[in-house]
Amino acid sequence: MCKAEHIKTFLRGIGAIAVSEAKLRFTSDGLKVSAVDPANVAMIHATIDRTAMDVYSAPEEELVVGIDVARLYEMAKGFKDKEPVELIVEDSRIKLKNKNLTYSVALIDPNAIRKEPKLPEMDLPMKVVLGIDSFKQAVQAANKISDHVILRCDGDKFYIEAKGYVDAIKTIFDDTELIEFVKAEAKTMFSIEYLLEFCKAGNKLDIIDIRLGTDYPGFFSFRDSAVELLYVLAPRIENV
Amino acid sequence: MCKAEHIKTFLRGIGAIAVSEAKLRFTSDGLKVSAVDPANVAMIHATIDRTAMDVYSAPEEELVVGIDVARLYEMAKGFKDKEPVELIVEDSRIKLKNKNLTYSVALIDPNAIRKEPKLPEMDLPMKVVLGIDSFKQAVQAANKISDHVILRCDGDKFYIEAKGYVDAIKTIFDDTELIEFVKAEAKTMFSIEYLLEFCKAGNKLDIIDIRLGTDYPGFFSFRDSAVELLYVLAPRIENV
Amino acid sequence: MCKAEHIKTFLRGIGAIAVSEAKLRFTSDGLKVSAVDPANVAMIHATIDRTAMDVYSAPEEELVVGIDVARLYEMAKGFKDKEPVELIVEDSRIKLKNKNLTYSVALIDPNAIRKEPKLPEMDLPMKVVLGIDSFKQAVQAANKISDHVILRCDGDKFYIEAKGYVDAIKTIFDDTELIEFVKAEAKTMFSIEYLLEFCKAGNKLDIIDIRLGTDYPGFFSFRDSAVELLYVLAPRIENV
Numbered sequence A, B, C: 001m002c003k004a005e006h007i008k009t010f011l012r013g014i015g016a017i018a019v020s021e022a023k024l025r026f027t028s029d030g031l032k033v034s035a036v037d038p039a040n041v042a043m044i045h046a047t048i049d050r051t052a053m054d055v056y057s058a059p060e061e062e063l064v065v066g067i068d069v070a071r072l073y074e075m076a077k078g079f080k081d082k083e084p085v086e087l088i089v090e091d092s093r094i095k096l097k098n099k100n101l102t103y104s105v106a107l108i109d110p111n112a113i114r115k116e117p118k119l120p121e122m123d124l125p126m127k128v129v130l131g132i133d134s135f136k137q138a139v140q141a142a143n144k145i146s147d148h149v150i151l152r153c154d155g156d157k158f159y160i161e162a163k164g165y166v167d168a169i170k171t172i173f174d175d176t177e178l179i180e181f182v183k184a185e186a187k188t189m190f191s192i193e194y195l196l197e198f199c200k201a202g203n204k205l206d207i208i209d210i211r212l213g214t215d216y217p218g219f220f221s222f223r224d225s226a227v228e229l230l231y232v233l234a235p236r237i238e239n240v
Helices: A004-015 A069-076 A132-143 A192-202 B004-015 B069-076 B132-143 B192-202 C004-015 C069-076 C132-143 C192-202
Strands: A021-027 A030-036 A042-049 A063-068 A084-090 A093-097 A101-106 A126-131 A148-153 A158-163 A167-173 A180-182 A186-191 A207-212 A218-223 A227-233 B021-027 B030-036 B042-049 B063-068 B084-090 B093-097 B101-106 B126-131 B148-153 B158-163 B167-173 B180-182 B186-191 B207-212 B218-223 B227-233 C021-027 C030-036 C042-049 C063-068 C084-090 C093-097 C101-106 C126-131 C148-153 C158-163 C167-173 C180-182 C186-191 C207-212 C218-223 C227-233
Touching (some): A004 A030, A004 A042, A004 A192, A004 A227, A069 A093, A069 A101, A101 B132, A126 A132, A132 A148, A132 A158, A132 A167, A132 A207, A132 C101, A148 A192, A148 A207, A167 C069, A186 A192, A192 A218, A192 A227, B004 B030, B004 B042, B004 B084, B004 B227, B063 B069, B126 B132, B132 B148, B132 B158, B132 B167, B132 B192, B148 B192, B148 B207, B186 B192, B192 B218, B192 B227, C004 C042, C004 C084, C004 C192, C004 C227, C069 C093, C069 C101, C126 C132, C132 C148, C132 C192, C132 C207, C148 C192, C148 C207, C192 C218, C192 C227
Antiparallel strands (some): A030 A042, A042 A227, A084 A093, A093 A101, A126 A207, A148 A158, A148 A186, A167 C101, A207 A218, A218 A227, B021 B030, B021 B063, B030 B042, B042 B227, B093 B101, B126 B180, B126 B207, B148 B158, B148 B186, B158 B167, B207 B218, C021 C063, C030 C042, C084 C093, C126 C180, C126 C207, C148 C158, C158 C167, C218 C227
16 A cells, blocks of 8 residues: 555556556565567656555565556556555456545466566766756756757766757766766667657656666656656667 | 526527527516527527516516517627616617616517427436536536537436447436435436537526437436526437 | 847847848847848847946947858857857957857858838837737737737727638737737737747746837837847738
């Protein structure tokens, strides 16, 4: 049992990369979903932390069930953000339930669902932590003139920039504006469309933790104390 | 002369069942419209109570005029909710008027308008009174998985429920949540589309009073101290 | 350097009459644009007053550059209303810049841009000054039944009125509701579409100053202490 907003953010985060069916794991750490988007450009590792749940009776062995992400999200939206909601698995159905309202839907056979991805191990030297709003603003600005954006660190400052045919846009962050900043040279181009989807999904969370190399996939972890949406996004190749 | 919001709610309520032209009666009790929707599935009996009007000079004999409901509603929206508005009939025109703004439109010949329905007399044993928001929430939840909803009482609690192909939804109300509850076995299926239209129209009113039998038309009275929108809605036949 | 909202209102105001490219003048009085709409029905003379700018280093000679109005407006929207923004011309580019974000776009050759109109000299005897909201409300009311509106003064009151096939609408203003009122007989019909566009663009400004004759172009000056959007709108010929 946890607040409806956590369940909504969790499901919304998975849906952000167009994943329609997913394996939901009840682990000793909390609820977990790992999934890859249909285009194989992004993956998500989403978690609702066990500590965010008032009551959490996971079975001895880890339980894995198949869920229809969009359908369950649609139902979760019927509950108010601060309302406590129970998420129950019984009789091959998953239920969302508060005092008055019960919603139930048939589970999907987990074997019919695409294999869960592993988190890639990579050496990403640069790290910044900032407010989600600041990141979103910079990406939205870039979106006005291009459909891809360059995230870059010259070892001193962190840049989010884009170039159009006649115009250019650049947002600069230095130590004073970043919650955390591990400086290292890094530069990667990403699709703005994906980044904006992540931002929309992570909207109600607090911070974003970005890890970056050069032309490597980037790690974008949107989180607060209850929910983490960790996206790994493939780079786009720059035409030089 | 009464507040613009009463006139707006009254006209909006009639328009909710797609009635385009109606007979408006100036009676000793207030303003009244009775009309049937074009599909003959729902009827409305709408009233602005005389006590809600600061000045009300009804003629000796009851006055009946024909109005274009949508056109008059469109104009009423031009006034702010709390503004006092005069509704005047003169020179074959109906006028809405405040200090600055005057709107006038030609009346329609009442003989050209469809006959007004009578309120059916029926024995509907079950009655609940609840806040419009609670009712609306339950119907909206049902709307996510179906286009019809079952209202049901087992003699103890009141249920609003729907079933889809793989999912199901149920909202339960007991005495503690209902303003009034006359318990009796009852169960009827209705079109969600109509119920949601009623809820939208009655949005600014306070409570809804529902009377129900089994597979009988239901009475849905949305009201506050000034306006009543009483809808009678035909049942839908359940495929058993 | 001035507040982003001034730049936004200024550019939005020019865009309201579908001007896509304009000559921007850095004069000793402030920033100025004069332009005619493609249909030759309306012109605008827009100003950001020098006193609204914290720093303003105009060159000795008046500087004239060509700008892409819509593109620059789109970028200006990326800044928050109260944020101070620098507008810089250098290296054949125009830049919008705050502490973090820099946007730059290539200038357009001013010789490729349509000639700036002169403000017509006309004897318009009637003048009213009123709140933009009051004016907008009256025009919106008229819009419900017609696509043109008559502005009229009988030497005593000021009327905004429209007639449809079966309905009519009239808003009356007298001395008590007008900030300033120079009474004189005047009557002119205008396109509602243009007036509503002006109102939308001038939305954040304070007052509108209207000057009117009979079947002459009208002067509509939307302004506050920082920005003026002065529109001149051609009359529509009434079918009498």
